[in-house]
Amino acid sequence: MLKWDVSKTAAQTVDLLDERPFLKRLGVVDWLFAVVMVAGAGFALSRYHPFMNYYDKLVLCLAVPVFVVLGWRWKPVRPLMVGIAALSLLAIQIYQGDLSRADSAFFLKYFLSSQSAILWMSALFV
Structure with a gap:
């Protein structure tokens, strides 16, 4: 016989029925994540801009809002993004050009x- 977990279903229903605008549903952690993403892109641009051409800079600048919204909508992807960024910067340092x-x-x-x-x-x- 199929049993329903009422508590989990009720919590999901409340999340789905939240009628507040998207930006008003964001908390402090969400905005902190966005600031960290923008700061990381700013760091990459300031430190590595001589090695980037126009398209690299364009992709970096356009990827930031995409990844911020992705992190806002799908919260479990945030640690993955941070880990990838950290490993990428570490690899750049180890390569030493x-x-x-x-x-x-x-x-x-x-x-x-x-x-x-x-x-x-x-x-x-x-």
């Missing part, structure tokens, strides 16, 4: 270089 370091730097060689990253993504996906 020399792509051949992917074969000699331990963290790049076994975790973040292209083939290793694909292997880890495949292993963690399963």
